[in-house]
Amino acid sequence: MARLLVLLALFYAGLAHAEGTLYLYNWNNYISQATVERFEAQCRCRLKQDYYSDNEEMLAKLEAGAAGYDIIVPTGNAVESLVRRGALRPVDKSLLPHLKNIKPDYLDTWFDPGNRYSVPYAYTVTLIGYNVEKMRALKLPTDTWALIFEPNYLEKIKGRVTVLNSQRELMAAAMKYLGYGVHEKDPAKWEQAKQLILRAKPYWATFSNSTYIK
Structure with a gap:
């Protein structure tokens, strides 16, 4: 979302x-x-x-x-x-x-x-921006946050994913992907979001709020 x-x-x-x-x-x-x-x-x-x-x-x-x-x-x-x-x-x-x-x-x-x-x-x-032709060629889905969180997708685009350098934005995306609200008070659910990000992080190229628009 x-x-x-x-x-x-x-x-x-x-x-x-x-x-x-x-x-x-x-x-x-x-x-x-x-x-x-x-x-x-x-x-x-x-x-x-x-x-x-x-x-x-x-x-x-x-x-x-x-x-x-x-x-x-x-x-x-x-x-x-x-x-x-x-x-x-x-x-x-x-x-x-x-x-x-x-x-x-x-x-x-x-x-x-x-x-x-x-x-x-x-x-x-906050959206997911992508190269349409590349995603089609790799047969990757573009209608889900799984594209930036799931290793089975990320291994095809490893080192070519940039995510926002914002803990608020990234944690919110992870929580939404897991089906939780951003106002969730259960620490265990926030820990799940944290672990989701840590699992995906090795596949990402960098954290940036500006280079993606250059």
């Missing part, structure tokens, strides 16, 4: 001061250069981006003292931690007239009730 994520635009407490420049801390390849150019032309400002590959990297950098960002774009589960640290400034909703156009299902979330510090930016899913 696909793993669902909600991305959020966050207003960081360590605001930048350089006039005419907006500093954005974002995931790699989330905004095309064409979009950046249109934004700069319309807003008559310069957009400067720094990139990170997962929430842990972003949180560690901010914890180490990184500052100067106007907006941060993490996934929803990182918001609670940032709020708890006092790293975010409240959003001035009077400056967001189009907020009313966002579907209510994505507002007033558990990690930011009332959207005091964050607003939805995008909604994405």
Whole structure:
């Protein structure tokens, strides 16, 4: 199954001061250069981006003292931690007239009730990407997570599988494959997911959140 994520635009407490420049801390390849150019032309400002590959990297950098960002774009589960640290400034909703156009299902979330510090930016899913011709030639199934977890399939593509470098994403995929929910509280079931990953790991090439889109 696909793993669902909600991305959020966050207003960081360590605001930048350089006039005419907006500093954005974002995931790699989330905004095309064409979009950046249109934004700069319309807003008559310069957009400067720094990139990170997962929430842990972003949180560690901010914890180490990184500052100067106007907006941060993490996934929803990182918001609670940032709020708890006092790293975010409240959003001035009077400056967001189009907020009313966002579907209510994505507002007033558990990690930011009332959207005091964050607003939805995008909604994405985690999927399996594959080379259609290769999978057909090898007669491998492409409609199941077994493709990346089961050795009888993996031995045909050993060293050619990249998985996300995210414990949240990978454990969720393993739990779903085993038929368990991601909110499962039974330690034994989480241990099963762990062992499933460890069994498959020797067949994988690497863990990465960005090289698969190069």
